[in-house]
Every structure is written in structure tokens, then in C-alpha cells.
Amino acid sequence: MPAIKANKIEKYYQSADGEMVHALKDVTLEIKDGEFVAIVGPSGCGKSTFLEIVAGLLSADQGEVFLDDKKITGTSREIGVVFQDASLFPWRTIKRNIAFGMETAKVPKEEQEERLAHYIEMMNLKGFEHKFPSQLSGGMRQRAGIARTLVMNPQAILMDEPFSAVDHLTRCTLQDELIKLREAEKKTILFVTHDINEAVYLADRVILFSPRP
Ligand SMILES: Nc1ncnc2c1ncn2[C@@H]1O[C@H](COP(=O)(O)OP(=O)(O)OP(=O)(O)O)[C@@H](O)[C@H]1O
Numbered sequence: 001m002p003a004i005k006a007n008k009i010e011k012y013y014q015s016a017d018g019e020m021v022h023a024l025k026d027v028t029l030e031i032k033d034g035e036f037v038a039i040v041g042p043s044g045c046g047k048s049t050f051l052e053i054v055a056g057l058l059s060a061d062q063g064e065v066f067l068d069d070k071k072i073t074g075t076s077r078e079i080g081v082v083f084q085d086a087s088l089f090p091w092r093t094i095k096r097n098i099a100f101g102m103e104t105a106k107v108p109k110e111e112q113e114e115r116l117a118h119y120i121e122m123m124n125l126k127g128f129e130h131k132f133p134s135q136l137s138g139g140m141r142q143r144a145g146i147a148r149t150l151v152m153n154p155q156a157i158l159m160d161e162p163f164s165a166v167d168h169l170t171r172c173t174l175q176d177e178l179i180k181l182r183e184a185e186k187k188t189i190l191f192v193t194h195d196i197n198e199a200v201y202l203a204d205r206v207i208l209f210s211p212r213p
């Protein structure tokens with residue numbers, strides 16, 4: 001059974017000048033449980049739109065998306081999302097940022113501490129947990145954003161150009177960390193990038209979205 005199944009997705013936007021933009025046209029795809037799929041395509045081909053629909057942040061005009069057998073109708077704890085910019089709360093320390101979702105979900109304190117210790121170590125943030133986001137580099141902030149998603153233990157992780165705002169060397173490090181993470185926890189991953197090399201390096205399968213006509 002596929003973990004994620006998108007069936008004949010159509011999405012239109014109304015642009016500022018009143019014209020209709022057909023952002024997604026008949027998109028059907030399946031991602032197997034534990035599979036790492038990358039979507040690649042030029043700017044404007046609908047990658048982010050598709051990811052947001054799978055995340056439940058945006059609704060499709062036609063078609064549907066399923067996680068296992070459940071139709072996705074809104075955001076859920078089963079699906080974690082990582083964007084290009086980690087958007088951490090500036091007034092919370094790194095640790096408290098990572099803990100945010102668990103606090104909201106009322107995860108018992110002891111379990112929170114255990115999960116925090118695990119992901120802070122895994123994402124190489126040890127020693128920085130009591131710092132504020134402004135005291136960290138862009139790459140470290142992105143690691144904290146990834147830890148904040150992982151700590152909720154989602155079944156699937158959706159990533160939209162998560163490494164494109166960091167320098168080349170940091171990007172290479174983060175890519176390798178993602179590969180290690182993948183070996184440690186076999187999550188279903190949907191990774192959006194415009195970089196074909198990154199897609200081929202990371203993913204089990206690469207799906208090409210063609211440019212809009
Ligand atoms: N809120 C919106 N209102 C109107 N048009 C939009 C909106 N969001 C996206 N679009 C349009 O829909 C199309 C697909 O956009 P989308 O952001 O999904 O592309 P993308 O593949 O993620 O591009 P990029 O690589 O630049 O991030 C584009 O033509 C874009 O201009």
C-alpha cells in the first residue's frame with residue numbers, strides 16, 4: 001500500500017491581473033511507505049503547490065490525496081513539513097523551539113526531554129540548545145527546524161527546498177545528515193528541489209514536473 005497517493009490533482013490560482021493560472025494539471029503519483037521521492041522541476045511548475053496540498057495546507061480544486069487510506073483534508077500530526085526557512089520563534093531558545101509541537105500536543109514532560117535529547121544529538125545541535133535562533137548560523141537554524149519536525153515523529157516528512165538558503169558547504173553537510181537520518185529512521189520523504197543533482201543524490205526516485213505551457 002502506498003503511504004501517499006495523489007489522484008488526478010488539479011489546482012488553479014487567480015493571478016493579480018485576474019488571469020487563471022493552471023498550477024497543477026492531472027497530477028497522479030504514489031509514494032511507497034518508507035520511500036524517498038524527490039520532485040524536480042523549473043521555477044513555477046507547481047512543486048510547492050503540490051507539497052502544500054499533500055501537507056493539507058492548501059486544497060486541490062479537483063482530485064484527492066491519501067495518506068495510507070485516509071483522505072487528507074487538512075494538516076495532521078502524521079505529516080511533518082520543513083520549508084526553506086525554518087521560521088523559528090525568535091523569543092524561544094533552540095530547545096524550546098524544537099519542543100513547541102510537543103508542548104502543544106501535551107506530550108508528557110519526561111518523554112519530551114527524552115525526544116529532545118535524541119534529536120538535538122542527531123541534528124548536531126548539542127551545546128546550542130539554550131541559544132536563541134539569532135545566535136545560530138542559517139544551517140544550524142535549518143537543523144533546528146528539521147529537529148522540530150522529527151521530534152513529533154510524523155509518518156511522512158515533506159521538505160520544500162530545505163537546503164537552498166544555506167551556503168554550498170553547509171548544504172552538502174545537511175544532505176549527508178539527511179541520508180544518515182534516513183538510515184536511522186525509515187520515514188516516507190517527499191523532497192522538493194529545483195536542483196537535479198541534489199534530487200539524484202538523495203532520493204530513491206526522482207519525479208520530474210514539466211514547466212507550465
Ligand atoms: N497564491 C498564489 N496566487 C497566484 N498564483 C500563484 C500562487 N501561488 C503560486 N502561484 C503560481 O502557480 C504556479 C506554481 O507555483 P509554485 O509556487 O507551486 O511553483 P514552484 O515549482 O514551487 O516554483 P519555485 O521553484 O519557484 O518555488 C506559478 O506560476 C505561480 O506563480
Ligand SMILES: [Mg+2]
Nearest residue numbers: 047048049160
Ligand atoms: Mg516552490
